[in-house]
Amino acid sequence: MQSRKNLLTTLRSEPKGVMARCFDLKCKWRIHAFLMQHGIIFEVKKLVDTHSCTRSNKAAATMATQGWVASVIIDKLKSDGDLAGFLDGCRPYISLDACHLKGRFNGVLVGATGVDGNNSIFPMAYGVLESENKKSWIWFLELLKKTIGTPNGLVISSDMQKDLDIAITQVYPTVEHKECVRHLYSNFKRHFRGEFFTRNLWHAARTYRLTEFERLLNEIGEVNNDALTYLNENHNRIWSRGKFGTTSKCDYITNNISEAFNYWIGEVRV
Structure with missing residues (x-):
């Protein structure tokens, strides 16, 4: 041809x-x-x-x-190349993120990445948006939902970018929405610094026991109540393993699989 x-x-x-x-x-x-x-x-x-x-x-x-x-x-x-592989062989876990295109083509590349039974990343879907805004994210998520529906126990993980958070709530109002702790900590440390805050925050994220999570946060509140108020008001999504559901069998507390996907496609973004 x-x-x-x-x-x-x-x-x-x-x-x-x-x-x-x-x-x-x-x-x-x-x-x-x-x-x-x-x-x-x-x-x-x-x-x-x-x-x-x-x-x-x-x-x-x-x-x-x-x-x-x-x-x-x-x-x-x-x-x-459809999404049947996600429904048939992956955990009900989706990591969402976006990265900017750097070459002659402008825009933002958004991707939905899953995790297969071997704990390997499973690229599910991607799209090119004019920018990260609520309307664009809703468009992407509605198409994703049209394809895969809402699998039992579905978990969506993100960095809690404002417009993305709103879009997830609108399109997937009943799913478990996790917040990446790395991004949470990056925002938290701008206001509250010190070894104590760092240690307690990460221990609270990693613990599987809800009572331990509450104890660590109470300690933060005793040292500085403003820090606890900040977490409750600005980071009220799920970010501790102690609050994770059990259906997805995925205990990731960061959005690293999306970061891995972004790195993997780095050359084609230029």
Whole structure:
């Protein structure tokens, strides 16, 4: 199969992979992309993204773009790349986060990441928004909910960005909403510093016993009642293991799996 400008040709195309090169046999441009083991995501194994042929260099406007790469595999993604893997093989746990696109394309890339039975990250869905605002987050979450519904015991973890928090409450009002303790602590220490506050806060987050959680917070209140008031008023989502539900079988207190996903796609964001 050749592109309409006869600059690209497909060497191999099948449900589990695609290989393409420049139509000029001497040109080094090529791409190899294959379906990963879980059958959801295509991974680009090899990409030489600079044409060495004279003809291609003169026709820069027709060189391969992100849109072309997507068009090559879009039909396969439609048939194979759905969210069934999350419903069939993952825990009912979703981590939400966003990162800015840094290259020629502006916007914010948002992602929903799950955890499979082997405690590995499971990228579920992503979208590109004009900015992190309530309307955009609601749009993304409504599409996600339309696809996966509300699995029993569903947990959503986030950094409690204001508009995201509102969107989750509107679209998923009954789910367990966890707040990333790392982000909580980052905000908390701007107002209340010291080894005592740091130790008690993190111990309160890590404990599985509700009585221990309450004891540690009471100690914070005895030393500085303003600190306890701050936590109750500004961080009233679930952030301690002592308050986690048991259905998801996931005791993460941070949003690190989303951070791992953002790092993983770092090169394509530039």
